[in-house]
Amino acid sequence: MQPETDTAASWRTEIAATLKLSWPLVLANLLQMLIYAVDVIFIARLGEVPLAAASLAVSLFGLVLWSLSSLTGAVAPVIAAELGERAPALRPIRRATRMALWLGIIVGIGGMGICLLLGPISRATGQQDSIIGLSTDYNALLIWSMVPMILASVLRNFVAALGRPFFATAITAGGIVVNSIANYAFIFGNLGAPELGLRGAAIATILTTLATLAAYIVAIRLNRDLNRYHIFGRWWAPDWQRFRDIVRIGTPIALTVAAEAGIFGAAAFLMGKFGASQLAAHTLALQVAALAFQVPFGIGQAATIRVGFFYGARDSEGMKRAGWTAIIIGTGFMASTALAMVMAPELLLSIYVDPDAAKNAVLVSFAVRYLMIAAAFQLFDGLQAVAAGALRGLQDTRVPMWIAIFSYWIPGFGVALALGFATPLAGMGVWFGLAIGLTVAAILLIWRWGLREKLALTQRQ
Template identity: 55%
Template sequence: MSVINPRSIGKTTDSWRGEFAATLRLAGPLALAGLLQMAIGAMDVMFIARLGPIELAGSSLAVAFQGTILWSLMGLTGSVSAVIAEAIGRKGPAVREVRRATRMAFWLSILFGLSGMALCFAGEWVMRITGQEPRVAAPASAYLDIIAWAFIPQLLANVLRNFVSALGRPFFATFIVFSMLPVNFVGNYLLVFGAFGFPELGLEGAAWASVITGIATLGAYILAIHSDRRLRRYHIFGNVWRSEWAAFRTILRIGCPVAVTIIAEAGLFNAAAFLMGNIGALELAAHTLAINIAALAFQIPFGIGQAATIRVGYHYGARNKVAVGRAGWAAVICGLAFVAFTGGAMLFTPEFLLTPWIDPTAPENRALAALAVSYLAVAAAFQLSDTVQAILMGALRGLQDTRIPMTFALIGYWGCGFTLAIYLGFETPFAGQGIWIGLATGLSLVSIALLQRWLRREKLNLIRH
């Protein structure tokens, strides 16, 4: 039987040059896939914005709520990549172990996908208890009732994304997300405005377009795996009803803290938007522009962090402590090289970065642009800490160490960062910039804590000897 040779995915690299090359081969496609996924979200906004401000506001609330749940569950089920990487590092192809872990990740996707759907179906209640305006809450809850059906296919597709990436095929992720751009565009065009005889569904049409895109993404991964001779040999779709409780518990043990960590970070930035809204509409608009630019830049270190999980996981399974350290540091160095570019752009050419959204030279945009530029100056500073924490979080996940990093995130983001953001935003003249300083402080504290844990990984017995 032909299976993937570990050497073909760079597991046995024994030099810095080889490790850098292997990391970039993984990180590049994954980061690009993240950027393309954001493009799909931007496309949805483009269509919905044409319906009016109420529909746009309602969809923004719905996406913030659904997106936070979805990304946290993707972090949980996506932890299968660490299990797969460890199995390959320990046993070579590890066909049975990979198949069992992937199967249990499917189970978890369905189980937690149903839970996510239930939360979305309770969207009207959520909007009511959070005090949203009825005219905005109504379209938001209607959007959630439909987008809920995308949960399970999106989570299953995420498992397959991690499967192909851990087995050295990350380019599938890039190609599939890229191929979904026209699917999403056509779905929105036909269903939002009722083109070519299709029903004109408005905001609900945009939600159905997202569901269709999610199902199409899952189908594309299945076809890609069946088309690849080596991936097909793992037979991950066989005996899906058979339980493997050891793998089930392992993914839960690693993944639950990851999900909580993602909720903590996403919740911090969502809460910052509400704080900005309490300062003023102009500050909130400037914050939205700046955070979009920062989010785009974050996709690169996020992709490198995913690659670090896999690379460190290979060496962790092989019990090669020297290679574990080399993989982690190679990922950090790659991230810092990139952040030097993005941080410099935010600091020295912020107006240029704003031009896709607004004309910063227009008189009516000067106040908005000035605030956004001031926020980007802080963002340039926290690019360093954000990159380090994202990559080291991924490296520690490769060691299947997620509980303590989760604690760092909760204390750093909320106990320190959010508290400082409230104080600086409302008790000092810093106002909106003070909120951003609070965010930067939280990220910096978490990155320092993670760095200390990574440096002490052997003393803390995080590596098998």
């Protein structure tokens, strides 16, 4: 009976460790979404067209930002593996974090250039001229938040991997306050600020991002356990091997995120073909779905760190427990969000707009339909997010990248195009395509996780 007792205790310990690490990350992710929600809430007051214009700009900006943040985020499994092998690993972790910051600056500047293609992309996809003008004007300011956002993401991964995820929670909460005040001031001309409309929302984002980055730097410098790594010391000294390691592990992660975020971004451009109402409804429904997604996304981040720790320690049983624990917790939560979307869609939409207002009747009608489909793919969305996080802990990123690219862009985007433009379903057809892509990705990723031993993924290179 003793082995069974020990096994049960190990699983209970892992559940507790996963929850302890994941809840601050989940809360930080939700608070980050609330920062975006604040933008949507304020911009929505400007009208349908400004909201649609901001949606187009954020579709491209968000795609680039999340991809590049995921590239530099490869520092998390690298730090976790170093801790599992030889904690506290001061020098390896310091050098890895420094190289991730270097990489963040380099790719962030490149990302700004990519975002400047918004105008040509919008025209090529047949967006309305009024929306293009507003979106490119907004985007011209928004891109200046790119580099500090990526650097803040690196520091967030650093504090989380070292067991201080609550810093991310507190700092992100502070960001909501800064963003709310800045939007209130610069969009509508309050508190002595100029009335800048949609431009004001971009300025609010820049100010919030700079405040967030500064807060991480101060928190790390003031915390004795984090400051001993001296990640800001000798910042000019390169470690090209670790730079290459982060690029090697992170590039497939970035492409994976680009594949998933890309299909949602492309969906926004497809929805723009159906008019401002459907595009605005798509934006709101996607905000609700994305808000729910932050929970399995945070649990997936925790899975990367927990699995990565056991990967560094070469403990295959520990990897198994960490991965499956996170997968079960994440998928279980998404069942509750699916129920909420079915039972109270208008209540969820009321976070952003007044569903009873006559001017919002068409928008809300479309958004409710899209939420019904979002409810259907919640379980698969959570499953693929956590499974991908567990595989990243094994530094297995290349094959999951191809799984994502295939799933989202062949069956997913293919169905979206076919049902959206070759049938009367229009926007509903696009959302059915999104659901198919997520479902296929979840099935293939969980299959690979189940075969990790046979594929020798648990053997550290």
